[in-house]
Amino acid sequence: MKLLGILIVMTTTISLYNKALSQQVEGEVDLVNLFEYKKATSSAGFDFDNFCKNFSACISNSDQIDFLGCEYKGKVKSSVHAMALIGRNIYHGAPAWGVSSAYKDDDGHSYFTLDFENKLDSSKVKIADITNTLSQHYIHGGDDVYLIRFVSPDIKTYEYIIFCDAKTQQVRTKGNMLAFGMPLSFVERKVARYAHNNKVL
Numbered sequence: 613m614k615l616l617g618i619l620i621v622m623t624t625t626i627s628l629y630n631k632a633l634s635q636q637v638e639g640e641v642d643l644v645n646l647f648e649y650k651k652a653t654s655s656a657g658f659d660f661d662n663f664c665k666n667f668s669a670c671i672s673n674s675d676q677i678d679f680l681g682c683e684y685k686g687k688v689k690s691s692v693h694a695m696a697l698i699g700r701n702i703y704h705g706a707p708a709w710g711v712s713s714a715y716k717d718d719d720g721h722s723y724f725t726l727d728f729e730n731k732l733d734s735s736k737v738k739i740a741d742i743t744n745t746l747s748q749h750y751i752h753g754g755d756d757v758y759l760i761r762f763v764s765p766d767i768k769t770y771e772y773i774i775f776c777d778a779k780t781q782q783v784r785t786k787g788n789m790l791a792f793g794m795p796l797s798f799v800e801r802k803v804a805r806y807a808h809n810n811k812v813l
Contacts, residue, residue: 644796647659682761684758751784757773757776759774772790
């Protein structure tokens with residue numbers, strides 16, 4: 613995926629269907645998400661350990677959230693089953709994190725920061741419409757289902773469902789609030805620096 617811009621300065625609110633509310637772009641930048649970057653080729657579906665490493669390396673305030681673990685929950689059986697699973701992510705008061713970022717290709721003042729205070733407000737978002745659209749068009753029968761647990765900065769424990777395409781073994785990004793795109797060069801530098809500092813191969 614490509615965006616126009618050597619300099620990206622964007623403030624986005626990532627709703628549960630990943631819609632950028634504002635974006636300023638110039639030039640050309642390759643994007644990658646934290647699920648797929650350096651995912652082990654032998655890893656089927658969701659590579660939780662790799663995601664956590666990328667998250668810690670690339671998100672400036674990653675120390676405010678604790679990922680507790682990941683559990684494989686089986687496969688999506690039907691669109692009705694998909695709706696039930698999506699409903700565990702999308703509900704009034706559910707986390708709906710936003711990201712503030714500034715990017716320069718020389719990494720001079722680049723950062724990605726998550727706003728953990730954003731919550732889904734059912735008075736402003738039509739939850740039923742989003743759930744129905746995702747279950748009918750983006751989450752399919754046979755998709756693999758993973759459940760991650762995390763503790764938010766306000767010391768609340770949440771569960772979040774991750775879907776993976778059973779054929780490609782890639783994480784579904786539509787409806788995934790953690791699957792926002794980041795400049796590849798930024799991620800490469802941050803992950804390399806994190807590996808060096810933490811002696812991670």
